[in-house]
Amino acid sequence: MADIRLIEIKEDILSDNKDLADEIRDTLGRHKVFMLNLMASPGGGKTSLIINTIRRMKDAFRIAVIEGDIDSVVDAEKVVKEGIPAVQLKTGGFCHLDASMIKLALNELDLAGLDLVIIENIGNLVCPAEFDTGAHKQAMILSVPEGDDKPLKYPMMFSVCDVLVINKIDYLGIADFDMNAAKERVVKLNPKIKIIDVSCKTGQGVEEWTCWLEKEIKTYRGSTAP
Amino acid sequence: MHELSVTESILKIVLKHAEENGAEKVLTIGLKIGELSELVGECIQHYFDYLSKGTIAEGAVLEIERAPIVFDCTECKHTFQASFSDTKDFTCPECHGAKVTLVSGREFYIKDITIS
Ligand SMILES: Nc1nc2c(ncn2[C@@H]2O[C@H](COP(=O)(O)OP(=O)(O)OP(=O)(O)O)[C@@H](O)[C@H]2O)c(=O)[nH]1
Ligand SMILES: [Mg+2]
Ligand SMILES: [Zn+2]
Numbered sequence: 001m002a003d004i005r006l007i008e009i010k011e012d013i014l015s016d017n018k019d020l021a022d023e024i025r026d027t028l029g030r031h032k033v034f035m036l037n038l039m040a041s042p043g044g045g046k047t048s049l050i051i052n053t054i055r056r057m058k059d060a061f062r063i064a065v066i067e068g069d070i071d072s073v074v075d076a077e078k079v080v081k082e083g084i085p086a087v088q089l090k091t092g093g094f095c096h097l098d099a100s101m102i103k104l105a106l107n108e109l110d111l112a113g114l115d116l117v118i119i120e121n122i123g124n125l126v127c128p129a130e131f132d133t134g135a136h137k138q139a140m141i142l143s144v145p146e147g148d149d150k151p152l153k154y155p156m157m158f159s160v161c162d163v164l165v166i167n168k169i170d171y172l173g174i175a176d177f178d179m180n181a182a183k184e185r186v187v188k189l190n191p192k193i194k195i196i197d198v199s200c201k202t203g204q205g206v207e208e209w210t211c212w213l214e215k216e217i218k219t220y221r222g223s224t225a226p
Numbered sequence: 227m228h229e230l231s232v233t234e235s236i237l238k239i240v241l242k243h244a245e246e247n248g249a250e251k252v253l254t255i256g257l258k259i260g261e262l263s264e265l266v267g268e269c270i271q272h273y274f275d276y277l278s279k280g281t282i283a284e285g286a287v288l289e290i291e292r293a294p295i296v297f298d299c300t301e302c303k304h305t306f307q308a309s310f311s312d313t314k315d316f317t318c319p320e321c322h323g324a325k326v327t328l329v330s331g332r333e334f335y336i337k338d339i340t341i342s
Contacts, residue, residue, distance in 0.1 A: 007247050009336045013235050013257070095228050126264050127228050130334070156262040159328055188297075188316055188326050
């Protein structure tokens with residue numbers, strides 16, 4: 001009988017995806033384009049936040065949006081109406097976007113003429129958290145009607161994000177949502193996370209959000225070689 | 227869930243290492259997956275059996291070790307395990323402090339393989 005040998009591997013399961021994501025960041029870096037990955041549950045307010053962001057930032061930044069939403073062009077059409085290029089990915093049935101899909105989408109965009117790309121990831125709090133898309137920063141939305149216990153149920157997502165937008169705060173008071181408890185839970189999973197309270201309906205907090213984003217873009221540009 | 231794409235990656239990495247080491251057959255594959263990951267082990271094995279047909283990894287058994295969720299207490303430096311199965315909050319069992327940091331639970335890699 002042939003001998004049995006144990007081979008140590010210690011290799012990240014998603015290393016291919018990670019390598020491709022790094023390659024995407026290199027490409028973006030050459031054009032000084034900043035990419036944001038926006039994740040949330042279905043209906044959390046991703047498209048609403050993107051539209052609000054476009055309205056506030058489009059005079060100073062050249063923006064494009066990658067729409068990963070399942071089998072519909074509704075969200076992409078909303079973005080295009082704002083005068084912003086949008087790429088709709090055909091993801092029918094997929095639960096997340098990965099680096100290879102983002103690479104395809106970026107091929108459709110003129111990177112030399114852009115400052116900011118926002119990815120609207122597929123509405124799902126589980127799968128997108130595990131896949132590097134090549135974005136520079138990860139953002140997620142938790143909306144008030146979803147409940148303050150979400151960080152306990154989807155800890156991975158909360159632990160990988162740089163910023164959390166708590167959206168639909170116009171529902172506070174109506175909904176049974178303990179803001180302090182929610183934030184405490186999030187910070188335990190991720191002490192460095194920035195939390196911003198927003199209502200895409202009333203516009204409250206949207207400026208704080210775009211300030212955060214603009215600051216991140218400036219820091220990023222400062223860090224890329226000329 | 228995305229067990230299928232994960233399994234494709236596992237097979238690819240395993241075959242690469244097995245071939246580099248001149249394997250005739252892959253017997254077991256040791257995975258380390260943190261408790262924070264929602265991957266379902268049985269699904270991965272099913273997909274693996276299907277995808278590996280006709281390769282030297284056909285019939286290999288996946289041994290999944292779940293890495294526990296571990297926190298460090300920032301106040302008293304105590305290290306403790308937690309579970310997300312219930313809605314209980316994570317406070318330090320020693321000093322009951324609420325300032326804790328996640329130190330383990332996100333692992334997601336192939337540890338080793340046995341080959342012949
Ligand atoms: N009251 C209130 N409603 C909001 C707010 N933000 C979004 N909505 C509403 O919530 C619904 C879903 O918002 P979208 O922006 O489409 O959410 P989404 O995350 O893009 O949804 P999917 O792409 O379908 O997953 C819409 O009816 C919005 O008008 C908010 O701050 N307050
Ligand atoms: Mg949307
Ligand atoms: Zn303690």
